[in-house]
Amino acid sequence: MRKNRDYWNSVAHHWVEMGERQWNSPPNWGFWGETDDSFNLLPTDMTGMKVIELGCGTAYVSAWMSRRGANVTAIDISGAQLATARHLAKKHDVEIALIEASAENVPLDDSLFDFAISEYGAAIWCDPDRWIPEAARLLRPGGTLVFIGNHPMVWVETPPDGSPCEARFHRPYRGLNRADWTHVEFDPGGIEFNRTMEDWLALFRNTGFQILDYRELYAPNDSEGIAFSVPADWARSWPAAQVWKLQKQV
Ligand SMILES: C[S@@+](CC[C@H](N)C(=O)[O-])C[C@H]1O[C@@H](n2cnc3c(N)ncnc32)[C@H](O)[C@@H]1O
Structure with a gap:
């Protein structure tokens, strides 16, 4: 958490334009x-919904929800991003x-929200078990x-030096858990987390979530270039992102 906070505070200025x-x-x-x-991913009408974004960064997802009528709380570990x-x-x-x-330890009461979302925030920077x-x-x-x-396929096909992913396995899928990008040669980053499908499913079951939907995102046919170390060419054959939609059991 400390390493990721320091990393995000140091790179926040690069994210202003995208924000x-x-x-x-x-x-x-x-x-x-x-x-x-x-x-x-977002209900069209969010009027009156109490929502939270976990790892909001520049908070554009929060803005989208607010414009749909939601009452929005957004948390992030980086003061510079906030x-x-x-x-x-x-x-x-x-x-x-x-x-x-931190989304691993939120200073708010239980059962406050109707809807929670993370777009590359807690979803990749926090330990799923937390x-x-x-x-x-x-x-x-x-x-x-x-x-x-990030889809687990991105991880297993990213070279250990952090260069763009390629059509070759570079790490085992089994036991997929945590990746430290702090000292890699290309585009050093922070510490990220992911799970195998079996482990995600077990975690959802053990925390009382039911799956409403699951999607895998590929690059569109007309896309080109490299986005965050994922080449569009690669992502036409392998999924770049995973999207989970879950419901807390009643
Ligand atoms: C790629 S941004 C995604 C957020 C947003 N969608 C955006 O692009 O601005 C990742 C964010 O996760 C935040 N983050 C990292 N670790 C976190 C933690 N433990 N708790 C909450 N936020 C965290 C970072 O500070 C950063 O703002």
Whole structure:
């Protein structure tokens, strides 16, 4: 957590431009900006819903939810990311309760929220054994958790030096858990987390979540280039992202 907080505080200035762009955009998902119509991750009408974004960064997903009528709380571990979020919320006159905290240990009461979401926030930067139970605690029975993050295929096909993924296995799938990118040669980052499908399913079962939907995102046919070390060419054959939609059991 400490390493990831320091990393995000040090790179937050690189994310301002993307944050500004996304605050001005309609909801879109994944590295190639698929529109909401095709994924339906956010309810169209969120009027009166109490929602929380876990690892909000510049908080554009929170802005999208607020514009659909939700009452939004957003947390992030990086004060620098939250400073951008605060600036953009003021500029766009959008009300979001921004809290500096870890999604692994949220300083809020149980069962407060109808809906929780993470878009490459807690979804990849927090230990699932900690943040998934925390999301379950924060949701009311029947509440929804949606999260989008890197697909396990991205991990197993990324070379150990952090260079773009390729059509070759570089690490075992079995036991997939935690990857430390702090000292890699290409684009050093923080510490990320993922699970095998079997382990995700066991975790959801043990924390009282039912699966409403699961999607795998590929690159669209007309996409090109490399997004966050995932080449579009590669992601036409292997999924770049996984999207889980879960419901806390009543
Ligand atoms: C790629 S951003 C995703 C957020 C947002 N969708 C965006 O792109 O601005 C990842 C965010 O996760 C946050 N983060 C990392 N570890 C966290 C933790 N333990 N708790 C809450 N947020 C965390 C980082 O500070 C960063 O703002």
